[in-house]
Amino acid sequence: MTNTADGQTMIPDEEKRLERQLCFAVYSAAHAFNRAYKPILDRVGLTYPQYLVMLVLWEKGCLSVKTIGEKLDLDSGTLSPLLKRLEQAGLISRARDPKDERQVIISLTENGTGMKCQVSAIMDAIGQATGCDTTEMANLRDRLQQLKVNLTTV
Amino acid sequence: MTNTADGQTMIPDEEKRLERQLCFAVYSAAHAFNRAYKPILDRVGLTYPQYLVMLVLWEKGCLSVKTIGEKLDLDSGTLSPLLKRLEQAGLISRARDPKDERQVIISLTENGTGMKCQVSAIMDAIGQATGCDTTEMANLRDRLQQLKVNLTTV
DNA sequence: CACGATTTAATCGTGCACAATATGTATTTT
DNA sequence: AAAATACATATTGTGCACGATTAAATCGTG
Numbered sequence: 001m002t003n004t005a006d007g008q009t010m011i012p013d014e015e016k017r018l019e020r021q022l023c024f025a026v027y028s029a030a031h032a033f034n035r036a037y038k039p040i041l042d043r044v045g046l047t048y049p050q051y052l053v054m055l056v057l058w059e060k061g062c063l064s065v066k067t068i069g070e071k072l073d074l075d076s077g078t079l080s081p082l083l084k085r086l087e088q089a090g091l092i093s094r095a096r097d098p099k100d101e102r103q104v105i106i107s108l109t110e111n112g113t114g115m116k117c118q119v120s121a122i123m124d125a126i127g128q129a130t131g132c133d134t135t136e137m138a139n140l141r142d143r144l145q146q147l148k149v150n151l152t153t154v
Numbered sequence: 155m156t157n158t159a160d161g162q163t164m165i166p167d168e169e170k171r172l173e174r175q176l177c178f179a180v181y182s183a184a185h186a187f188n189r190a191y192k193p194i195l196d197r198v199g200l201t202y203p204q205y206l207v208m209l210v211l212w213e214k215g216c217l218s219v220k221t222i223g224e225k226l227d228l229d230s231g232t233l234s235p236l237l238k239r240l241e242q243a244g245l246i247s248r249a250r251d252p253k254d255e256r257q258v259i260i261s262l263t264e265n266g267t268g269m270k271c272q273v274s275a276i277m278d279a280i281g282q283a284t285g286c287d288t289t290e291m292a293n294l295r296d297r298l299q300q301l302k303v304n305l306t307t308v
Numbered sequence: 309c310a311c312g313a314t315t316t317a318a319t320c321g322t323g324c325a326c327a328a329t330a331t332g333t334a335t336t337t338t
Numbered sequence: 339a340a341a342a343t344a345c346a347t348a349t350t351g352t353g354c355a356c357g358a359t360t361a362a363a364t365c366g367t368g
Binding site (some may be wrong): 034035038064065066076077078079081100101102103104140 | 316319320325
């Protein structure tokens, strides 16, 4: 690190460039994942964010909109219409929690539950496509999670 | 790896879960980057994808829409309206190439060029926020780039 | 109990991302 | 040169993503 005349810390151009590259690498890898998943998810009529919602539901059975949002880091402006589409597709149902009428409980329908194995089977290909072994995947995942934590606690 | 009765290779649930986590980690880190950049980019009235376009223009001065698309891995359906907004903001200009009227050449206006230092200055903060040193950043970037290559050459 | 503060979803507006399609231009074939 | 083909960009439609706003339900405290 060098210093400017006024004593401010200055980041060299090369590092700024690198930081941008890292940022773009993440952005770009996310698109690549999306494209890899798309043809597979198309077969069952799901988008990738819809698939994420189904994943958390397959694990827990039923959840409030808020909880889904916390798990996926998405707000109601994104989830409300998405969940409406999943409902229309007959995969989930929505109902106000009688204990607390503010909350909407999302639960899997029979079709939604049944889709789990179907998707699980065709998803196997993607894991292979990453070209990573288990250790590599875990390592990369952990670093990205740490990166996210760093970025959100600015 | 275990085998099913019919001799098919089967991926254990745990690894499938991990692969999904990696995929989600990438998706989620991309959102985190976006959110970290947003308040800074808001000050100059740019979105993150618009910033990416400006980055490649700051490096080259002027480029065709197609070239920008190749560099950022975006198609005309995304770029056309985005570039129109940048034009409206007075940062770029669009003109058909007289040599080949199919191409539209995007070039920086004076304002667009001038924004470079302005943005560069306020961007420094993000690099810090990643909490990565130079080596870590480079390593992470390289792995993500490889991951992308693997995913796109399925 | 009452009333203001908080919580939870939904809605609206803007902008990205991408598939499919259209349109005009350039190149190649015949 | 005319027709066929390929190419570069624009347009349209669908679905995220998110900020801001709204509306209803609940909670906390006097």
